[in-house]
Amino acid sequence: MIKPKKNDLLLYVKPVKIGSNVFIGSNVKIAPGVVITDGEYIPFDTIIYPDRKMNNNQPDQKNEA
Numbered sequence: 857m858i859k860p861k862k863n864d865l866l867l868y869v870k871p872v873k874i875g876s877n878v879f880i881g882s883n884v885k886i887a888p889g890v891v892i893t894d895g896e897y898i899p900f901d902t903i904i905y906p907d908r909k910m911n912n913n914q915p916d917q918k919n920e921a
Contacts, residue, residue, distance in 0.1 A: 868906065 870888035874880075878892055881900035889907040892898065896910050904910060 870906070 868888045872886055872888065873891045875892055875894035875896065877895045878898070879896070880886075880892075880898045881902065883901050884898050885903045886892075887904060887906040887908075890904050891909040892904075893909070893911050896912075898904070898910065
């Protein structure tokens with residue numbers, strides 16, 4: 857976590873893991889800490905919130921890894 861000096865904003869930095877044979881459509885927003893498993897299809901305009909795991913095109917609950 858990085859906290860800038862101005863405006864008391866927080867910036868979270870975590871790795872994003874993307875598996876093999878993954879299709880990510882246009883304008884997809886992937887937040888920090890997301891895991892996308894092999895063979896996933898993420899349609900356009902999808903928002904994947906922080907610390908989620910995409911499995912069978914459905915976001916799981918929070919990713920504990």
